[in-house]
Amino acid sequence: MFKDKEKTIEIIEKSIKKSLVHSNEGDVASYIPELANVDPTDFALSIICVDGQEYNFGDYNKLFSIQSISKVISLIMALNDNNVDEVFEKVGTEPTKYKFNSLIPIDDIAANPFINAGAITTSSLIKGKNLDEKFNRVVNMVKKLSNSDNIIFLEKVYKSEMDTTDVNRSIAYYLRSKKIFSLDAEEVLDLYIRNCSIGLHSTDLAHIGALLANGGKNLSNGSEIISKDSVRIVLAQMASCGMYEESGRFLLEVGMPSKSGVSGAILGVVPGKCGICVYSPRLDKSGNSVVGKNLLKSLSEDLDLNIFL
Ligand code: GLN
Secondary structure (H helix, E strand, O other): OOOOHHHHHHHHHHHHHHHHOOOOOOEOOOOOHHHHHOOOOOOEEEEEEOOOOEEEEEOOOOOEEOHHHHHHHHHHHHHHHOOHHHHHHHEOOOOOOOOOOOOOOEOOOEOOOOOHHHHHHHHHOOOOOOHHHHHHHHHHHHHHHHOOOOOEEOHHHHHHHHHHOHHHHHHHHHHHHOOOOOOOHHHHHHHHHHHHOEEEOHHHHHHHHHHHHOOOEOOOOOOEOOOHHHHHHHHHHHHHHOOHHHHHHHHHHHOOOEEEOOOOEEEEEEOOOEEEEEEOOOEOOOOOEHHHHHHHHHHHHHOOOOOOO
């Protein structure tokens, strides 16, 4: 996709340098105690193109928890297991100015699938005999989408969040009281937190991005992993709601469907071109990686990746 590999590496290195100026800004997430133990100076960037070109910088072998980027996976699975109308009867499609774990944007239904209430809803739409089977299906989906077997469950992160997740617990019970689902609220919450505790690497997320950029088709053999209709929905929701209350501003400045997580990762997708993952744990007030959003902005400008020209 990028014609001159050497030149591309040079441009990316310059963009990284510019964005690392911000590496002391923001704080790592600490409301999940285990996340406060990460090294705030960690940095990784992976770009994987639909033609298979791959660029990796920094600690791209570093394992981190997927956190809210799992909301993309839950939406994909909800759309696989149900029809589109069934999904969007239960969860809205509109951005919100409230924080990702706010209860305010649950009117009759959660505002969108990429806030906590929305992802707790999509988690309730994932099919399976029991919690273990549902979670296994999610992990297998992440393996398939990332073309990697190095996907693991980070039990410490999971336990740490389960012990401190009163807000998400309230959201789960509230949604149940609104008849969004009739399953046990504790079980739906548990699946949601397990999904957030999946551990992977920047290369894995960039690969998921590349697959979305490729219309849901496997990069090497073209077989369909996600339907094109689902990819369209997921990318549209990433563009409009993927960066929480900064989604509009981010789309305006960066022009790339993206999804962030409080571990400090951001996944960006340039349809037809590539998937990008930046990992840098210090976050701004909205919960978006500071270096991550600056780097995606530079890359969008310097590599001409803005989807709006
Ligand atoms: N597990 C986190 C939570 O539910 C995910 C939030 C995020 O990454 N923004 O609070």
